[in-house]
Amino acid sequence: MKKNSTAQLKKVLKPIHLWAIAVGLVISGEYFGWNFGWAVSGTIGFLIATVIITIMYVTFIFSYTELTAAIPHSGGAFAYAYRALGPFGGLIAGYATLIDFLFATPAIAFALGSYLHFLYPGVQVIPAAIVFNITFILLNISGVKESAIFSVFITVLAVAELLLFMGVVAPSFKLANFTADPMPFGWSGIFAALPFAVWFYLAIEGVAMVAEEVKDPKKNIPRGYISSLATLIFLAFGIMILTGGITNWHQLSSIDYPLPEAIAIVLGKSNVLTKIFASIGLFGLIASFHGTILASSRQVYAMARSGYLPSPLAKINTRFKTPHWALVAGGLISFLALFSGTTSQIIILSVLGAIVMYIMSMISLFILRKKEPGLERPFVAPFYPIFPAIALFIAIICLIAIVYYNFKISLMFFVALFIVLLIFIFLGKHKVPILINTD
Template identity: 75%
Template sequence: MANTKTEQLKRVLKPVHLWAIAVGLVISGEYFGWNFGWKVSGTIGFLIATVVITIMYITFIFSYTELTAAIPHAGGAFAYAYRAMGPFGGLIAGYATLIDFLFATPAIAIALGTYLNFLWPFIPPLYSALFFNVVFIVINYLGVKESAIFSVFVTVLAVAELLLFMGIVSPHFKMANFMSHPMPFGWSGVFAALPYAVWFYLAIEGVAMVAEEVKEPEKNIPKGYISALGTLIVLAFGVMILTGGITDWHKLSDVSDPLPEAIRFALGNQSNLTRIFAGIGLFGLIASFHGTILASSRQVFAMARSGYMPRFLSRLSHRFKTPHWALVAGGLISFIALFTGKADQIVYISVMGAVLMYMLSMVSLFILRKKEAGLERPFKAPVYPLFPAIALIICAVTFFAMIWFYPVLALGFFAGLVVVIAIFMLMGKHKIKIIDDVLLETAEVITSAAK
């Protein structure tokens, strides 16, 4: 047996912090990434894909919140799958979650570099991306409460900017543009576009990674998730529809800065608003970039604490109580991805990790309902078992579509998983029971708090 008792993270976060972290994690998805879906589906095809994925996220979040509130563990899906399915379930869920957040970070960094290059062409996008990696690792090192306050600030600015964007471009919207070649690839294009529609909401589940740092998690986590999801749904549909009617959507389907480009088409190259918007557009990308670094570091920390990764990655800074080595490890992976991948490929790999993690989480929910019927559940998934079943089915269809339409990248994803499983077995980790005071005692803590 392995005793993994360590220092504990500080519980300082409130609902407003959770809303800011959740929206901040995702909001870059409204700024870029989703538009790659137009390439494979057209405007109406992508709209249909987005409706399907929105239904998936509504049912998923209401179901996932049950797990997060009942088991507030920094490992998120890793902890739920371990508890439900044992070591291999935990390993696969942990791998999927790491891929989700560790690859979302460099994808957003590329967009940050592109936005800066739009403003100042003499700044190479890659150098900007590397610079932001270093700066936000330092910010996250300084403390979770300080990071959360920063998240509130930049997230409010990012939401306000998207509302401003919709106000600026709405007078220039033309239905003829939006309906031009609406489904050039038919229904197959809808399936191919599902991964890019996920980008509108991907990483909202990252709130689970800070669950150990939330005050009264049984009450505050549901508030944070639900308010964030409502905000994101309004922004996603507003941005997508209005942008699609500004010009020939083909011109915006393969760029990393679609919103400034849309304003440029609407107002002209000489408009000061184009540059101003690109400048403040950095806030949305910064909010997500900051949030994904926060979430990925907590995932690395939790898996290392449980013995699934090198132990030193679970060490906390004595002064700030933040997992500094986990932050550095995530930064190194982001650096490597920036030098080796393209934005749309990195987005795809991140989404594949997320969708697999969603599937395992829903399976864990079903198992734990039977395996641990007595577990204190401060929040229960509504319309059970329908909601988690709908989420699981749509996730499975999306996952199959990703394998079908992008087999080479899928092969790389599964090759990485095979290597991880092989190392796991060779080290004998599958034979060691985790003694994780947070993972195994959380139910008792929540029960005591409820009483």
């Protein structure tokens, strides 16, 4: 691996930090975004889509953990694909991962601004989103341990609030509401809803981005992944089903703040508890926002360190031992995205990046099993090759569905990838070998 400086990332993260980072990365998906799936599939259609995606994530995470534990590298899928497929595979996986995390950040920023606007109508969405961006870039620059401690605190609050939400709305649940107009678009709606079901779990793989900062990564990374996935599955189904049964779900299928609106339906908009819930609802969004900024900066750092992005982005702050320029670069991308589209469009783009990355990761797993049978694998994917094959198959189905139902966004994604590949070849980066360590 090329070194831009002798500075190293600090190994300070423990299993509780990994659980908090993983759940924190994802938990905003329970607060907003998934409800757009109702608009294209109905409640039962989206429930089926979520079951399919949950199967994909269970099989994917158990398979992906083998890669992360064997190759604890802050580049994540970029490192695995490079080692398995060479420079072009690494570039495609790295590009997809950057799109995944860099565009998840502004999507969450949109929701943060919308929640504040729900609470205080005088607060404008975009300015609030920009303030959140700047604040959390500065927090992440201050140090990964400090960021991780914040993640634990904010994630525990977010999980507690979702449990409180389920307790408040459960008495108002009516099966007749949930099953009303259950699949208005038929079976095709299930495929259209897949990317919104992915939003329930998207970014859990971000734990890989802090692998170089984990104490005893080969033991602790599997613990972090598995405990966080179990938490998220419970929350995803609980929130989706209970919310869909309290009213006509059409009212909640196209807004950025479905949970505060659901509480308002149950308790009344003027109820003090409604305002309190919306206020603490910011915790879940903040947890994911903070986490995606952390993960995307490590991806930028890893690719810059390897020569795939400008080298200044790999510089580590001498005082805080964090990749400060990588954090700033990710923030600029987020600012631009905030002015370029709607929440649902940005979610689709982020999910598209994630799905391509999942495909590249599973292909890498199969190849590394053949190419490097002697690689130390502290965690071995169970039921190999069935689990990674299921994850790969469902991910390919998701990719086809996203391209079919979102052709313009998909075209932008792949045209940009083609341009990146041309630049990569023109600069001769594919001829410069790099070393992906397993230490």
